[in-house]
Amino acid sequence: MATGPTLASELRDFYSREFALVREHFLRTGDGRAALAARTALVETIARRLWERHISPDPQVPEDVALAALGGFGRAWLFPYSDVDVLFLHAGNATEEKLKNQIRSFSQEIWDLRLKLSPATRTLAECDRVDPENFEFAMSLLDARYLAGDRRVFTRLHDQVIPKLVAREADQFIKRLADLTRSRHAKFGDTVFHLEPNVKDGPGGMRDYNVASWLALLSAMEQLRAWPTEGAPLPASARPSLERALEFLMAARCFLHFRHARDDNSLAWDAQEEAAAQRIGLGTQAEEPHAPLGPSDWMRIYFSHARRVHRICLQLLEELPTTRPSLYRQFQSLRSRLSNPEFSVVGNLVFFRQTDSPPDAAAVLRCFRFLARHGLHLSSAAELRIEQSLPALAKEIPSGAELWHPLQDILTAPHAADALRAMHSLHLLTLLIPEFAGVDSLVIRDYSHRFTVDEHTFVAIDNLHQLFQSQSKWDQRYAELLDELEQPDLLYLALLLHDIGKGAKSENHVSASVLIAEGCLERLDLDELDRETVLFLVGRHLEMSAALRRDIFDPETIHAFAEKVETPERLKMLCLLTFADIKAVNPEALTPWKAENIWQLYIATANHMNRSLDERVHADAHDEVMTHLRTLAPAAGKRLENFLEGLPRRYLLTHAAGEVLSHMEMAARLSEDSVQLNLHRGRHWYELTVVTPDRPLLFATMAGVLAGWGMNIVKAAAFSNSAGTVVDTFYFTDRFRTLELNIPEWERFKTSVHDVLVGKADLDRLLRARQRSEKKHPPKVKVNTKVDFDDACSAHSTLVEVIAQDQPGLLHRISSVFAREKCNIEIALIETEGQTALDVFYLTSAGAKLSPEHQSHLTSALLAELGN
Amino acid sequence: MTKVEAIIQTSKLEAVKEALHEIGVEGMTVLEVRGHGRQKGHTEVYRGREYTVDLIPKIKLEIVLADDLVEKSVAAIVNAARTGKIGDGKIFLTRVDDAIRIRNDERGESAL
Numbered sequence: 001m002a003t004g005p006t007l008a009s010e011l012r013d014f015y016s017r018e019f020a021l022v023r024e025h026f027l028r029t030g031d032g033r034a035a036l037a038a039r040t041a042l043v044e045t046i047a048r049r050l051w052e053r054h055i056s057p058d059p060q061v062p063e064d065v066a067l068a069a070l071g072g073f074g075r076a077w078l079f080p081y082s083d084v085d086v087l088f089l090h091a092g093n094a095t096e097e098k099l100k101n102q103i104r105s106f107s108q109e110i111w112d113l114r115l116k117l118s119p120a121t122r123t124l125a126e127c128d129r130v131d132p133e134n135f136e137f138a139m140s141l142l143d144a145r146y147l148a149g150d151r152r153v154f155t156r157l158h159d160q161v162i163p164k165l166v167a168r169e170a171d172q173f174i175k176r177l178a179d180l181t182r183s184r185h186a187k188f189g190d191t192v193f194h195l196e197p198n199v200k201d202g203p204g205g206m207r208d209y210n211v212a213s214w215l216a217l218l219s220a221m222e223q224l225r226a227w228p229t230e231g232a233p234l235p236a237s238a239r240p241s242l243e244r245a246l247e248f249l250m251a252a253r254c255f256l257h258f259r260h261a262r263d264d265n266s267l268a269w270d271a272q273e274e275a276a277a278q279r280i281g282l283g284t285q286a287e288e289p290h291a292p293l294g295p296s297d298w299m300r301i302y303f304s305h306a307r308r309v310h311r312i313c314l315q316l317l318e319e320l321p322t323t324r325p326s327l328y329r330q331f332q333s334l335r336s337r338l339s340n341p342e343f344s345v346v347g348n349l350v351f352f353r354q355t356d357s358p359p360d361a362a363a364v365l366r367c368f369r370f371l372a373r374h375g376l377h378l379s380s381a382a383e384l385r386i387e388q389s390l391p392a393l394a395k396e397i398p399s400g401a402e403l404w405h406p407l408q409d410i411l412t413a414p415h416a417a418d419a420l421r422a423m424h425s426l427h428l429l430t431l432l433i434p435e436f437a438g439v440d441s442l443v444i445r446d447y448s449h450r451f452t453v454d455e456h457t458f459v460a461i462d463n464l465h466q467l468f469q470s471q472s473k474w475d476q477r478y479a480e481l482l483d484e485l486e487q488p489d490l491l492y493l494a495l496l497l498h499d500i501g502k503g504a505k506s507e508n509h510v511s512a513s514v515l516i517a518e519g520c521l522e523r524l525d526l527d528e529l530d531r532e533t534v535l536f537l538v539g540r541h542l543e544m545s546a547a548l549r550r551d552i553f554d555p556e557t558i559h560a561f562a563e564k565v566e567t568p569e570r571l572k573m574l575c576l577l578t579f580a581d582i583k584a585v586n587p588e589a590l591t592p593w594k595a596e597n598i599w600q601l602y603i604a605t606a607n608h609m610n611r612s613l614d615e616r617v618h619a620d621a622h623d624e625v626m627t628h629l630r631t632l633a634p635a636a637g638k639r640l641e642n643f644l645e646g647l648p649r650r651y652l653l654t655h656a657a658g659e660v661l662s663h664m665e666m667a668a669r670l671s672e673d674s675v676q677l678n679l680h681r682g683r684h685w686y687e688l689t690v691v692t693p694d695r696p697l698l699f700a701t702m703a704g705v706l707a708g709w710g711m712n713i714v715k716a717a718a719f720s721n722s723a724g725t726v727v728d729t730f731y732f733t734d735r736f737r738t739l740e741l742n743i744p745e746w747e748r749f750k751t752s753v754h755d756v757l758v759g760k761a762d763l764d765r766l767l768r769a770r771q772r773s774e775k776k777h778p779p780k781v782k783v784n785t786k787v788d789f790d791d792a793c794s795a796h797s798t799l800v801e802v803i804a805q806d807q808p809g810l811l812h813r814i815s816s817v818f819a820r821e822k823c824n825i826e827i828a829l830i831e832t833e834g835q836t837a838l839d840v841f842y843l844t845s846a847g848a849k850l851s852p853e854h855q856s857h858l859t860s861a862l863l864a865e866l867g868n
Numbered sequence: 869m870t871k872v873e874a875i876i877q878t879s880k881l882e883a884v885k886e887a888l889h890e891i892g893v894e895g896m897t898v899l900e901v902r903g904h905g906r907q908k909g910h911t912e913v914y915r916g917r918e919y920t921v922d923l924i925p926k927i928k929l930e931i932v933l934a935d936d937l938v939e940k941s942v943a944a945i946v947n948a949a950r951t952g953k954i955g956d957g958k959i960f961l962t963r964v965d966d967a968i969r970i971r972n973d974e975r976g977e978s979a980l
Contacts, residue, residue: 551879553910553924593900597878597925603914831915838915 007053011046012113018042023258030280032250040078051148054106064091065099066149074143080257085140088121091153128161130169135176142214163226170222178317181211192306193455195443199253200265204306206249208313215316238312245305248281255280269445272299296443303441307425315380318349338374349379358389361398365406368423372413378422386426394431400525403432411492417462435520438503450586453502460495460584464576474595478579481572486683490530491573494537495580514539529658536570537577544578552601558608567653568609575602610829610840611793615649625652633661643667646722648827654717663727666691675757677750685714685731694726699825700815701763702728705756707809708766709749710736716830781835785866787859791849797826797842798850804866806837817861869964869977870938874929876949876957881927887948891940897930906954932964934977
């Protein structure tokens, strides 16, 4: 090569020419590793030439200074447009000062070649300590490689300084690396599954591979006090898949660099299309032509590699004790107490105790239930055992209650989302719910969504569980709704399935999701009512968002929405599903604007459902609900019509179709026994339904019997039809656990209710006995009594809303006042919130609305009875 | 060039967008905002608690147009957004000194 001023231009031409060859080779073969090796060699050649030019052509001179490659350059993985990290290593300060100008000229020449040089200058002594302000430099020494100059100086660094530094500071290295990694992951939402991921810094990207290698290396060097003989000792079982992942990621990152002509590592949609068309990372281009690969299929391959890298990285972070933040270590002993006969817990990691044979399906599901309850992670040993169990599991996949009951427990546990992710990453979720395979790592082109469809689902489920931890006033409102649900498991199941149709390549993902979910629900053997609820939620999951685009303060909008939602319980579930779904689109999607609008729509609809109670059912109507009932009970015919005629529409909104038919059957048995009762235990409370002919003081008597048994009524709904048959349902808690602890008491309780209602037993005696046995406790929160009337919401009745201090016997006292004041209860809706009773009644007197004087009198009577 | 800022009811967004597309106006910025003029707030009582919305949710559209399109656009917005009731919204017009297309440095009306 020529010397003098033409060296710069010669090197420029040389670099340009050789770089073009590297590029051409990559485009032809797709071999990322070869491209990295070639560019590394190219830059090395230039660095050595410039060393000869500016520092010394004689390798023996000067002494005590060497040039080393660091970082990616040191690993010989120099990506096409990555920075070039070098270290000017001096034995002492003398050569550093002597060579200052030459080093500056060297660096200038490299920059003039448009190579982004990141030079560092250190003495050996400076390399022997970790600078807390520049931890990354200490890490880069792990990849140091000799380039030029005094080899003895470099050898001292490599063979003596670095091993001693690591042995001495391993804890700090590992802890800082863990902190930086967790912080980096958090910036990307702790998920691999972004629609446009970053292949370098994103979770599961090149950086995570490097972190895994460094952690393994640091751990080995700490023990050996020397370099391990075979490079970074990654877990043996993980090495083959990690190597495949590395090849893929190298090719993907090279592709992006060449495509963008800069260090841009973002896999945007247009890049995904090209990468798929060129089959980047899937083998050399010289192979036989393959069937075309769509971008979503290529991205699935990317995600499978990234998921693997991310998992190994996280496992190493968990399994090395010093990687855990100090607070976690304090909780270690607490965590260990979670161990049980089946699972042992070390730190945050779960191990199977029984290791003779792979765990069976039930044990595997119990393991994930355990994770979901306690927020734990699988150890690599536990993962291996579960992977070993999959072939046997695939031959006999659990279904029905065997699958649904453990799945229920997992879905409703606080850390459900993480447990589901773990199941999914082991391919267990798609084994148990094959329908979910359609959305596995599925990229849908949507500018507002941030995550793949499966990840979006897990985030949505997590959004609901997080409500109970949130301090935000909006979240707390929604948390209250969630806490009131009778069957939150159905809501979580609906969330798991709500977008499953997106994998079906259908125009309408909602109807596709319903169709696919039907098959899944049948396999889980959910009962009919529950299936209806889940399918309703899946089928209507965009309904609330659609309603938000209309005028939510317009009664017509509310009315139309209420008709679609049907029941208050479904309204709550749909509201929560909408909240969770929107919040899972991307971190900014649920703006305060949207959250407030969802809430306003919810309360307006809830109030509408309460205040439009009075519309009566006409049995010959052919609306959706009536048609559905006739379909379910085609033989019922006239009996159904007679039962429904004159019942308030709210009755149909409060009770699902199955319940309505059950009440109809109870009404049919009234000729045998004039009081028909049904008692069962729900999630939060007991539910007692009474079907009986209407008579004066009926509601007050029922409330009195329950109070006499020490039951606390939290909700109630009372309706009657044109034939004068009453359907009253009381939801109550068993304050003294009478029913819970004494099964025979169920029958005695029902007999007592029956006998009071038919006049065989004395209610007053029951109430007196209760009053004598109970102590009065002062309330924790004082609630003032409030009585409000609304004459406008019904054509036939006067609505009265009573808000009062909740206490035993309250409902009996209120309804007794109504009876004394000659008011007939047409409809009653009772709710309790904490210490506040919120009771709504539709009243008539002598078949008409209450006059203003009657209302005033009633107010005084209520305030006198309840106090103010 | 003129900037048209239109504050409309949320339920009118689709109709206004369609009306603008029909006269050839494609580019716009949409913001979720709150506010009120003479329209009163809304109070809903739920379980004994009052939830008052003083600032009503609205949509604000921002469009920068060549001057010859302004009146047509205003008419399109008014026709699509009007219900005749208080709360329909308002439109504001301001002059714009220049517009620049980031992709290729184009300026002026050709950047719109």
